[in-house]
Amino acid sequence: MKIGTAYLERCIRTLDKALGLLKQTDPENIDYDMYRSSCIKEFEIILEQGGKLLRKALKPFFHSSKEVDKLIFKDVFRNGVLRNIISVEECERWLEYRDNRNSTAHDYGVHFAEETLALLPQFMADAWSLAAAIQKLNED
Numbered sequence: 001m002k003i004g005t006a007y008l009e010r011c012i013r014t015l016d017k018a019l020g021l022l023k024q025t026d027p028e029n030i031d032y033d034m035y036r037s038s039c040i041k042e043f044e045i046i047l048e049q050g051g052k053l054l055r056k057a058l059k060p061f062f063h064s065s066k067e068v069d070k071l072i073f074k075d076v077f078r079n080g081v082l083r084n085i086i087s088v089e090e091c092e093r094w095l096e097y098r099d100n101r102n103s104t105a106h107d108y109g110v111h112f113a114e115e116t117l118a119l120l121p122q123f124m125a126d127a128w129s130l131a132a133a134i135q136k137l138n139e140d
Contacts, residue, residue: 001056002138003056003057003134003137003138005131005135008046008049008053008127008130008131009128009131011045011046011049011127012042012046012124012127015038015039015042015046015120015124018035018038018042019035019039019117019120021035022038022039036113036117039113039117040112040116043097043101043123044101046123046127047097047098047101050094050127050130051073051076051077053130053131053134054076054080054085054130054134055069055071057080057133057134057137058071058076058079058080058083058085061079061083073098074095074098077091077095078091085133085137086133090126090130093122093126096119097123097126100115100116100119
């Protein structure tokens, strides 16, 4: 079964464009708030989509799909390491991204946004790496 990564890849490109526009915009301009909100939303979408795709990629390694479906987000990524789909370092960063999302899920203030924005360059690199790893599994 091939796992499609087109939506994930589109979201990463969207995040990259929004972040680029954000960096070019004066923080006092309303457009800055709009681009920042777009970055945060894409971060959340990519985080969830990455977990869903990795969960699908893990299914052949388990006795049943139900076993994979029972895994919490962090365990999905830990199993990604065990199955050599992602590296330990990537896994640790994905867990940090999830912690960032969870600890600030109800705080959409400037502090949350700035903390998340600082993660985005590495986050996008890790998301591209995950998409490539899933594509590689498709080829095997």
